[in-house]
Amino acid sequence: MSLAPGREALDVSWDFEWWNTGSFEARGFFSHLQAGWAKTEHRAHVGLLQLPGRSVLFDVGYAPRFHDCAAPRLASIYRWATPATIPPGSSVRERLAGRKVDQLLLSHWHADHTGGLLDIPEATVWRPFSSHEAVRQEALSAWAPLKGILAGQFPADLPGRPDEPFSARLRDVDSAPLMALPVERWPFLAELDGRCRDIFSDGSLAAVDLPGHALGHYGALFQTQLAGRPVLVLLCGDAVWDERELTAGWTRGPAALFGFYSLRAASETTRLLRRLCSAAKACGMERDLYVLPTHCRLAATRFVAAGGRE
Numbered sequence: 001m002s003l004a005p006g007r008e009a010l011d012v013s014w015d016f017e018w019w020n021t022g023s024f025e026a027r028g029f030f031s032h033l034q035a036g037w038a039k040t041e042h043r044a045h046v047g048l049l050q051l052p053g054r055s056v057l058f059d060v061g062y063a064p065r066f067h068d069c070a071a072p073r074l075a076s077i078y079r080w081a082t083p084a085t086i087p088p089g090s091s092v093r094e095r096l097a098g099r100k101v102d103q104l105l106l107s108h109w110h111a112d113h114t115g116g117l118l119d120i121p122e123a124t125v126w127r128p129f130s131s132h133e134a135v136r137q138e139a140l141s142a143w144a145p146l147k148g149i150l151a152g153q154f155p156a157d158l159p160g161r162p163d164e165p166f167s168a169r170l171r172d173v174d175s176a177p178l179m180a181l182p183v184e185r186w187p188f189l190a191e192l193d194g195r196c197r198d199i200f201s202d203g204s205l206a207a208v209d210l211p212g213h214a215l216g217h218y219g220a221l222f223q224t225q226l227a228g229r230p231v232l233v234l235l236c237g238d239a240v241w242d243e244r245e246l247t248a249g250w251t252r253g254p255a256a257l258f259g260f261y262s263l264r265a266a267s268e269t270t271r272l273l274r275r276l277c278s279a280a281k282a283c284g285m286e287r288d289l290y291v292l293p294t295h296c297r298l299a300a301t302r303f304v305a306a307g308g309r310e
């Protein structure tokens, strides 16, 4: 499939909901130096995107099995550092209530993004294959929980063993064609040129390369309707933890020293997203772009106040 003549990318509006699957509280200072000593809520959102005949999840958040997987040995340190509260009814399995998901976009393998992976055994799963072997080695390591990985939440053949059921569902983000972005309509998108892949080959959604936080970390860019007008949403995963990294110059605290794959690449990605937001503002289109970090309560609240659904 390819874009029909006369059509441009990102011109279909997805039905979109931004679900909170659970959260933990920690002193703000640990995640952001400017947040002070007050306790801060860190949510684990997932995105449900729907078009007629297609249902997509971006990440699978927390699920109750997190508590079991994070109990033994070193994993208990991870649970102590991120003491998750997962309210009844908030996991993807409960919220989907039997509805099927066709496609899962997994931003990365950290435990707060993969809790519900075993609950959607039917979905095609999108990951950059280039990161498979390194992630498998990470997941098998005794130190995996200290890098944010709980292998107990994964299918047994994680990731990428040929002829195994889970591997048969994996698709390679890196092999999708680059997307030509609609920069005449939204000029600020020029900042993302060369890093967006048309994974469904129909221009409806872009996987956005946002490296640094974890191996093969990526986000998703698409159009949706907000209070009756089209806007672009960028689900940026953990590329930033709080939107104030983009709007107020906040910088990450000591928690960033644990689990990050490349602090240098993560800083470059943060600067890229700052440029994107600045460019949207410079062309008077800041209300046309919503960057939603997975863990940011503030961004989610702002999105819902503007008409978004949660």
Ligand SMILES: [Zn+2]
Residues within 6 Å of the ligand: 110, 112, 113, 238, 294, 295
């Ligand atoms: Zn996370």
